[in-house]
Amino acid sequence: MFKLRDYQQETISNLYKSMRSGHRSIMVQQPPRTGKTVIMADIARRATAKGNRVLFVVHRQEIVQQVIETFQADGVDMNLTKIGMVQTITRHTADLDPPQIIFVDEAHHALARTYKRILEAFPDAYKLLFTATPYRLNGEGFTDIADDLIIGKPVSWLIDHRFLAPVDYYAPSQIDTSKLRTKRTGDYSEDSIKEAMKPKIYGNAVKHYEKLGGGKQAIAYTYNVDSALKLAQAFNSHGVTARAVSGSTPKEERNQIIEDYRAGRIRIVTNAELFTEGLDLPNVDCVIMLRPTQSLSLYLQFAMRSMNPREGKTAIIIDHVGNVERFGLPTDDRQWSLEGRKKGKSSSGATIKSVTVCPVCFASFYRTNDICPYCGSPLGEEKELEVVDDVQLKKVTKSRLAIVKRIQSSAIMKNVDGKRPSELNSLKEIQAYAKLKNYKPGWAYHYAKQRGLIK
CATH class of the missing domain: 3.40.50.300 (P-loop containing nucleotide triphosphate hydrolases)
Known part of the structure; x- marks a missing residue:
């Protein structure tokens, strides 16, 4: 049985409090390198000690054996525990004994159909969705799969208390x-x-x-x-x-x-x-x-x-x-939230091309279409x-990053200068246009919503 750190105990306490309040699908944010697997092992040990079954879903084969070793070291009853890759488990949900608790590791992936199929197959189970980053690149939120969010200690606190290295x-x-x-x-x-x-x-x-x-x-x-x-x-x-x-x-x-x-x-x-x-x-x-x-x-x-x-x-x-x-x-x-941030339409099946640099805002990214995902400028x-x-x-210092942000803002302002509102391609461009024209603060939001750029 592991000796848990105070912040890990606090996360577990907050999680149980959420479960007692009626939440059944809970996302847990815990920064990288702070023992998410150890926290899950402690919960699994308590669950299996009461005869409850546990299902643990991972997305990489390399992690499976690591989780098994951690669970065994913490005294989890492995006869009541199934640990496997999402690609395998999603095809065999009908063959599994219904679990009382489902753990999802790296749960920012859990909006994929393979994960949803597993979560929906066991409606009576508690779903505990662990991730360091409740954030999706395409802007989707997690309200479809989670009804509460437990937030762990911030990175600065963990460094100050020597749980992470500076x-x-x-x-x-x-x-x-x-x-x-x-x-x-x-x-x-x-x-x-x-x-x-x-x-x-x-x-x-x-x-x-x-x-x-x-x-x-x-x-x-x-x-x-x-x-x-x-x-x-x-x-x-x-x-x-x-x-x-x-x-x-x-x-x-x-x-x-x-x-x-x-x-x-x-x-x-x-x-x-x-x-x-x-x-x-x-x-x-x-x-x-x-x-x-x-x-x-x-x-x-x-x-x-x-x-x-x-x-x-x-x-x-x-x-x-x-x-x-x-x-x-x-x-x-x-600041973490279950709510999504819409960034415009994207295709999850898009082919990733080579690294591209936007000529306007200088952002580097893997190109999926002909529009810069940061400032909305067309790409050549x-x-x-x-x-x-x-x-x-x-x-790197914070003052240096502030200069970068100012440069990026200036580049977007230059890009929208002289355009008509109908020619703006992103929320950032609309906000820059509103600033350039000294429009009232609410104009950008309402116009972007009218254009369908935000929901």
């Missing part, structure tokens, strides 16, 4: 503030923005790891399999032991790499589409980001992978693609991101 975050200084010039409106001019900010992948990953990483064990997130292989080769050629893994790596080889990494025989693992959610690698002290993302969930999983605490430790995050300028620091406190022909080796990454 962070030094390095990113490209894409903004040369000496080149910025303001107009009479107080916004930066278009020409000075172009001079001050350039959309590229910045910095040589090996050199910056050698300078900033301090020899720490690291995970590098790349944007495709080929880049993961090339990066591992580059590290090895500089005497830093590295291995590349991806979803196509054979299971036996992948398991051996994980074992060698945990034993310290490998310094760096480079990967594409792997090691994002759930998998426990406690000795990660450094994260290297070479993959731009527009997903807050993915960004926080990337960044906080390095924040397992240890006496005297400061985690290192080296962000070569400016993700921090889209989402802020991983240590920022965020795709170009590969240029890698600039001789750029020095600098420590």
